[in-house]
Amino acid sequence: MFSFLIKRLLQSFMVLLSVAFIAFALFKFVGDPINNMVGQDTTLVEREALAERLGLNDPFPIQFFNFIKGAAVGDFGLSYRHKVPVSQLIAERAPATLELSIISALLSVFIGIPMGVYTAIRRKGFLSRSFMTVSLVGISLPTFLIGILFIFLFGVILRWLPTFGRGEVVQIGFWSTGLLTWSGIKSLILPAVTLALFQMTLIMRLVRTEMLEVLTTDYIKFARARGLKENAVNFGHALKNTLIPVITIIGLQLGLVMAFAIITETVFQWPGMGMLFIQAIEEVDVPVMAAYLMMISVVFVAINLAVDILYAFVDPRLTIDGGSKHG
Amino acid sequence: MALLDVKNISIGFPSRHGMFVAVEDVSLSVEAGEILGVVGESGAGKSTIGNAIIALLEPPGEVIKGEVYLNGARIDNLSAEEKRLIRGKKIGMIFQDPQTSLDPLKTIKQQLVESINLHLRLGRKGSEKKALELLEQVGIPDPLIRMEHYPHQFSGGMRQRVVIALALCGEPELIIADEPTTALDVSVQKQILDLMRKLCKEKNVGMILVTHDMGVIAEVADRVAVMYNSRLMEIGETAQIIGNPQHEYTKSLISAIPRPDKRVRRFPLVTYIEDVVERKEEFDVSTHWLGQSRDFDMKVADDGTILQLENLGMRFQITNSLFKSKRRYLDAVKDVNFSIKEGETFGIVGESGSGKSTIARMVTGLYKPYKGAVHFLGKEISAISHTSEVLPYRRQMQMVFQDPFSSLNARMRVMDIVAEPILFHKLADSKAEAEHIVLDLLKLVGMSDDAYAKYPHQFSGGQRQRISIARALATRPRFLICDEPTSALDVSVQAQILNLLKDLQEELNLTMMFISHDLPVIRQMCDRVAVMRHGQVLELAETEKLFEDPQHEYSQHLLGLMPQLNMLQA
Numbered sequence: 001m002f003s004f005l006i007k008r009l010l011q012s013f014m015v016l017l018s019v020a021f022i023a024f025a026l027f028k029f030v031g032d033p034i035n036n037m038v039g040q041d042t043t044l045v046e047r048e049a050l051a052e053r054l055g056l057n058d059p060f061p062i063q064f065f066n067f068i069k070g071a072a073v074g075d076f077g078l079s080y081r082h083k084v085p086v087s088q089l090i091a092e093r094a095p096a097t098l099e100l101s102i103i104s105a106l107l108s109v110f111i112g113i114p115m116g117v118y119t120a121i122r123r124k125g126f127l128s129r130s131f132m133t134v135s136l137v138g139i140s141l142p143t144f145l146i147g148i149l150f151i152f153l154f155g156v157i158l159r160w161l162p163t164f165g166r167g168e169v170v171q172i173g174f175w176s177t178g179l180l181t182w183s184g185i186k187s188l189i190l191p192a193v194t195l196a197l198f199q200m201t202l203i204m205r206l207v208r209t210e211m212l213e214v215l216t217t218d219y220i221k222f223a224r225a226r227g228l229k230e231n232a233v234n235f236g237h238a239l240k241n242t243l244i245p246v247i248t249i250i251g252l253q254l255g256l257v258m259a260f261a262i263i264t265e266t267v268f269q270w271p272g273m274g275m276l277f278i279q280a281i282e283e284v285d286v287p288v289m290a291a292y293l294m295m296i297s298v299v300f301v302a303i304n305l306a307v308d309i310l311y312a313f314v315d316p317r318l319t320i321d322g323g324s325k326h327g
Numbered sequence: 328m329a330l331l332d333v334k335n336i337s338i339g340f341p342s343r344h345g346m347f348v349a350v351e352d353v354s355l356s357v358e359a360g361e362i363l364g365v366v367g368e369s370g371a372g373k374s375t376i377g378n379a380i381i382a383l384l385e386p387p388g389e390v391i392k393g394e395v396y397l398n399g400a401r402i403d404n405l406s407a408e409e410k411r412l413i414r415g416k417k418i419g420m421i422f423q424d425p426q427t428s429l430d431p432l433k434t435i436k437q438q439l440v441e442s443i444n445l446h447l448r449l450g451r452k453g454s455e456k457k458a459l460e461l462l463e464q465v466g467i468p469d470p471l472i473r474m475e476h477y478p479h480q481f482s483g484g485m486r487q488r489v490v491i492a493l494a495l496c497g498e499p500e501l502i503i504a505d506e507p508t509t510a511l512d513v514s515v516q517k518q519i520l521d522l523m524r525k526l527c528k529e530k531n532v533g534m535i536l537v538t539h540d541m542g543v544i545a546e547v548a549d550r551v552a553v554m555y556n557s558r559l560m561e562i563g564e565t566a567q568i569i570g571n572p573q574h575e576y577t578k579s580l581i582s583a584i585p586r587p588d589k590r591v592r593r594f595p596l597v598t599y600i601e602d603v604v605e606r607k608e609e610f611d612v613s614t615h616w617l618g619q620s621r622d623f624d625m626k627v628a629d630d631g632t633i634l635q636l637e638n639l640g641m642r643f644q645i646t647n648s649l650f651k652s653k654r655r656y657l658d659a660v661k662d663v664n665f666s667i668k669e670g671e672t673f674g675i676v677g678e679s680g681s682g683k684s685t686i687a688r689m690v691t692g693l694y695k696p697y698k699g700a701v702h703f704l705g706k707e708i709s710a711i712s713h714t715s716e717v718l719p720y721r722r723q724m725q726m727v728f729q730d731p732f733s734s735l736n737a738r739m740r741v742m743d744i745v746a747e748p749i750l751f752h753k754l755a756d757s758k759a760e761a762e763h764i765v766l767d768l769l770k771l772v773g774m775s776d777d778a779y780a781k782y783p784h785q786f787s788g789g790q791r792q793r794i795s796i797a798r799a800l801a802t803r804p805r806f807l808i809c810d811e812p813t814s815a816l817d818v819s820v821q822a823q824i825l826n827l828l829k830d831l832q833e834e835l836n837l838t839m840m841f842i843s844h845d846l847p848v849i850r851q852m853c854d855r856v857a858v859m860r861h862g863q864v865l866e867l868a869e870t871e872k873l874f875e876d877p878q879h880e881y882s883q884h885l886l887g888l889m890p891q892l893n894m895l896q897a
Contacts, residue, residue, distance in 0.1 A: 003648075218427035224383055225422075226442045226493060227415025236441070237430045244432075316477040317431055 008308060012301045017068075019297040023290035024067045054078075067290075076291035081283050086291045089276060095175050096166055097265070097272030101258045103192045108199035108257070109250060115200075116207025117242075120215065121234055131204065138201035143260060147194040147267035154190060162187045164269035191268040195260060199253050206249055211242040244315055251307035255300040328399050329356035330533040331380070331501050336393030336403075338372070338379050349375045349388070353559045355552050357501065357533040362524065364548030364565065365537045368580075368817035369788075372557040373537045377503040379403075380535070381418050382410040397501065416446045419494035423506035425486035429478035435462075435489050436474040439496060446497030461492040465522060484515035491522065501533045508543060512678040513844065513888045520547050539817060541584050542890025545569055553577045583822040585847035587889050590871065593829065594822035594851070627669045627704060633806060633838050634690065635666040639699035641685050641862075659685045661862040662699070669805070672832065672839040674853030674870065676846060676885070682862035683842045687808050690840070691726055692717065703806070722752050725799035729811035731791035735783040741794055742779040745769065748801045768797040772827060789820030796827065800835070807832075808840045813848065825852060846889045850874055858882045 034047050034056070051057055054077070055066060070076060076086035115135075119128040138146075155163035167183030169176045178184025214220060215238055223233045262274035269275070273292060280288035312318050338350040350372040357363045367373045378384050380395055382403075395403040402413060414420075422428045430438060439458035443449060449457055462470035465488040478486060487507065494502055504523065508516040524547045527534050536548055544551055544565060552562040553574065561574040572578045582595040627633050640662055646655040660682040667673045675683040688694045690701055692708065701709040703720055711717040725748075728734040735744055745765045748754075755761035762779075769778050772793040783791055792812060799807060809828065813821040825848065832839055841852050849856055849870070856873050858866045858881065866879040877883045 218422055218424060219430045221383065222420070222422055222428045222490070222493070223430065224411075225381060225414055225420035226445075227411055227413070227497060228441065228445060229411070232441070232445075237433070240432050241430065315432065316434075317479045 005309075008305055012305055015301055016294070016297060019293060020068055020071060021064070023293040024064050026286050026290055026293075071291075071294055076294075077287045079280075079285055079288050081280075081285045081288075086287045089288060090273065090291055090295065091174060092176075093271065093273045093276045095177060096270060097258065097261055097274060099178060100188065100191055100195065100264070100270060100272060101254075101261050103188060104196035104199070104261075105254045105257050107192060107196035108203055108253075111196075112200040112203030113207050113243075113246075116204040117211060117234070117239060119204065120208045120211035120242075123212070135201035135204055138197045139205070143194060143198060143263050144267050146197055147191070147264055150190050150194055151267070161190050163190065166271060191264050191270050194267070195257060195264040198260070199257055202253060203246070203250060206246055207242060210246055211238060214238045214241045217241075240314075244311070247310060247314065248307055251303045252300075255296075255303050258299055259296055329396075330359045330361075330398060331357040331535075332394075332396040332399075333376070333380065334394045334396070336376070336379065336395065337391045338375050338384065338388060339391045340388045342387075346391070348391075349557055350379070351557045352392070353552075353554070354393075355559065355562060357535060359500065359533050360528055360531040361550065362527055362534045362536055362548045364544040364551040365535060365554060366539065366541060366544050366551055367554035368539060368819060370556075371554040373554050374505050376554075377420070377505050377535055377537050380501075381414055381420050381503055382407075383414070383420075415442060415494075415499065416497040417499055417501065419497065419499035419502045421487075421490055421494050421502065421504040421507045424510045425483055425490050426510065428490045429486060429493075431478055434475055434477055435481075439474070439489075439493060442493055442496035457496075458492075461495055462489070464495075464526070465489070465492045466518075467492075483511055484518060487511060487515075487519050488522065491519075491526070495526070495530075498530075499532065501535070502527075503535045503537070505537045506539070507536070509538070509540070513846075513885065514678065516543070517546075517888045523547065540890070541569065541581065541818070546890050553580070555580075580819065583818050585818075585821075585825070585845070585851045587847040587850060587874075590850055594826050596819070596822055596826070631668040631670075632666045633669045633704060634840070635702040636663050636686070636690070637700045637702065639663045639686065639689060639701065640697050641682070641689060641694060642697040659862050660689070663862075663864050665857055665864065665867055667806075667838060667840060669838050670832075670836055671854045672841055672852055674849040674856040675840065675842045675859060676844065676849050676856055677859035678844060678885075680861075681859040683859050684810055685862075687726065687810050687840065687842055691724060691808060692721065718752065722754075722802045723804050724806040724808065725802060725804040726808045726810065727792070727795050727799050727812045730815050731788050731795055732815070734795055735791055735798075737783055739782075740779070741769070741774075741781055741783065744783070744794065745779075745798045745801050748798060752802050754802060764801070765797075768800055769794075771800070771831070772797045773823075787820070788816050789823060792816060792820075792824050793827065796824075796831070800831070804837070806838045806840070808842070810842045811844070812841075814843065814845065821848070828852070846874075846886065858885065 034051055038047060038050065055063060058066070074087045078084065079086050079089055082089060115131055119131050122128050151163045154161045162183070165187060166178045167185075167187035168181040169178045169184055170180045178188055215234075220233060220238055223237050228236070261270075261272060262277060264270065265272045265274035266278055273295070276288060277292045279285070280292070333353065333355050336350060336353050337348060339346040339348045341347075353372075353376060355363065355365075355376075365373045365376065375384070375388070378388075379390055382405075384390075390403055393403075394401055397413070397417060402410070405413070429435070436455065436458055439461065440451065440454040443454040443457050443461075444451070447454070447457065458474060459470050462474055467473050467485060467488055473481075478489070481489060491507075502523075507523065508519050511519060520543060523534065523536075526532065536543070538544060548565045550563060551565050551568045553560040553568065553572075553576065555576045560576045561568060561572065563573075568577060569581060572581055579595065585594070639660060640658065641660040643657045643659055644654060645657050646653070648654050663682075663686060665673075675686065677683045685694065689696045689709070690703075696709050699709075700707045704723065706720060708717055708720045711720075739747075742762065742765055745768055746758075746761045749761045749764060750758070755764060766776075766779060770776075774790065774793055774797070778786075778790075778794075783794065786794065796812075807828075812828070813824050816824060828839070829852070831837060839852075841849070843849050843852075853870045856868060856870050857864045858873070858879065860881055866873065866877065866882045868878070873882060874886065877886055
């Protein structure tokens with residue numbers, strides 16, 4: 001287990017380093033930051049001084065090294081536009097995005113899996129068929145369209161839910177949460193459901209397919225032959241075996257939830273990192289873009305590592321060290 | 328009153344093309360403590376009967392006619408819930424493949440306790456105690472420790488013992504065993520059969536033993552029911568059915584079983600089966616393409632040796648580690664030496680894991696030997712690193728694989744499958760010539776004329792194996808490696824394929840390396856045999872000598888395990 005962890009950590013480190021390189025390359029090749037920062041009447045001398053202060057004149061490897069050094073402690077420099085440290089911007093925006101994506105992830109897992117199991121067990125039932133049909137819509141409509149439709153239906157026609165922003169937030173230390181006020185929760189519903197819908201339908205279909213496959217295996221037939229009750233067969237034996245391959249995909253998808261948040265946040269004017277990133281692109285605010293890229297990749301790498309470790313706990317066949325085989 | 332009475336049962340599977348009848352009008356009965364063998368070839372409907380009795384027919388299968396009585400009470404018309412209460416409690420079931428019959432994510436204790444508590448309501452402590460007893464009864468050593476293990480930590484034979492223990496959890500009166508030993512090695516098969524027989528007698532449990540293997544039937548069954556084409560052909564005492572079969576089908580089926588006790592020149596064919604193909608056309612090989620010059624610059628050595636293995640060894644890494652001392656290896660083949668002479672059939676026999684297939688893979692170059700050398704036609708082919716240089720030698724040796732279902736590309740037509748090696752080795756001047764050769768080859772292996780345009784899935788297992796053989800012959804090889812070529816086939820089909828191989832060998836003067844775990848087949852096919860275990864050749868002898876007077880302890884042990892059909896007429 002230990003050597004496995006070391007190996008995975010090293011690999012993760014290499015992945016992060018390559019992403020860092022790509023993120024850093026942005027600085028060099030996407031537009032001229034000085035141009036975006038200063039007005040037209042700034043003199044060449046002033047521009048030169050600014051470039052020197054930002055370290056833009058150093059040779060490439062040195063700049064990269066400085067970037068890594070900063071990134072390692074969460075320092076991505078000053079935002080070109082806001083003129084404040086990027087880490088501060090991120091810290092302000094992160095709670096909004098994290099709340100949104102975690103709630104969506106929970107929704108998609110805790111609704112998607114039971115739906116998948118249900119549709120697998122009652123394959124021909126009316127409800128299963130309806131789920132399957134609706135899921136087809138969920139999987140084929142783009143997220144922004146669903147968001148707009150939701151806004152139109154629940155915000156404009158029915159006027160049940162707010163259509164933009166986070167509502168009232170409560171500040172707990174550095175964390176601003178919308179989960180403690182009614183307006184915060186109401187504001188969360190539409191974006192969270194929008195964001196969750198695609199993942200939910202995907203997970204449902206995945207679980208359904210996998211479960212149908214598991215239900216045809218010999219050990220399920222043998223469990224029936226032993227006289228076990230249907231529920232014991234389905235939930236005691238089939239479900240756990242179903243979830244093993246599904247875990248990997250779900251892990252990856254949860255990373256995607258955060259990445260997809262960009263679109264949802266834009267549609268619902270959600271003041272999160274996705275919005276920050278979109279604005280940063282519009283204004284070639286490279287430090288913010290780089291920091292966002294790094295954060296997303298850290299999340300992906302962390303989720304993958306967690307999935308790998310989880311695997312070892314769920315599946316006894318996986319002896320990560322190659323362990324001893326009896327028998 | 329019999330324990331189980333099946334009366335005039337018919338089972339059908341409704342489909343778009345009307346009802347497919349899998350079992351038609353079959354009646355049989357089982358007494359307590361009796362083992363009834365149900366024997367037949369694939370598709371005969373024998374497993375379907377077992378599934379119908381325990382009410383586990385795959386949907387949309389249904390019993391269309393007939394009745395099933397257990398202890399005089401009718402059980403086939405019960406509700407789904409009442410049927411579930413019978414399963415495990417009154418009727419237990421054992422499946423073919425112990426590798427897949429157990430839930431891989433639960434310890435065997437969890438699975439045993441689940442079953443025991445459900446049927447006997449002994450509570451957790453009581454169930455654990457009972458689980459321990461059961462494991463002891465089925466012969467699991469150290470049951471207290473082993474019951475905490477997961478299924479993957481057991482070997483195949485041990486797993487089947489666990490499966491049997493699980494089937495016994497509810498103390499059933501009847502056990503249906505569906506090919507319980509087919510996936511196991513002979514020595515393990517013997518142990519499992521002995522165990523099942525002992526348990527049946529001790530606990531006075533009736534058993535239906537579904538199998539395709541007459542040897543297994545002869546070993547354990549009290550009575551036999553012979554099935555063919557969804558009908559019951561004959562039912563009676565085992566000795567009478569095997570020694571003096573009445574029905575034509577039974578007669579031909581039994582005659583097709585390779586005899587362990589003496590060598591016959593050809594296998595009698597099961598003529599009762601309609602689609603038996605005997606090769607109609609004979610080729611005059613001296614003038615035909617197949618007999619034409621085949622790289623004659625490569626001469627066989629003067630003493631006739633075509634293949635020689637010298638200290639051949641293969642090692643696989645099981646555990647990788649940064650540190651050399653921590654890496655662990657498995658020596659699949661250790662220092663194997665033998666040579667094969669032109670025109671002979673050389674057998675390699677051994678249980679699974681003995682390294683026999685690994686040798687075939689090294690000879691053909693699929694694996695690179697870890698040590699030692701393979702000499703073929705006087706050349707050390709294992710040392711040639713350049714592909715173009717080794718190709719002429721590869722062309723001289725071809726392989727027929729075990730599973731005809733996965734060894735043919737499902738998306739290619741038979742024509743393209745067989746033509747591929749010809750075109751690859753550029754053995755024909757034009758595509759038209761290659762196609763002409765393919766047609767001849769298909770005729771040679773006894774395929775019908777229109778076979779070339781079809782896809783593999785349109786053929787039965789035996790026909791597919793014929794196609795594999797045609798493909799192997801397409802490069803005009805001198806040396807044919809057959810790796811368990813008939814172990815996936817029914818006996819009647821096996822007889823046809825083995826006859827075909829014998830004929831081809833004679834006509835084309837082929838040298839064969841014949842790998843099998845099946846001793847009777849080895850006896851019928853081979854001139855000399857190497858007995859292997861744990862990667863080593865333990866004994867190498869003339870076939871007749873080995874079977875009459877085995878020298879090595881292990882050979883004697885293996886021969887002793889061979890199911891004896893001594894009820895057969897001489």
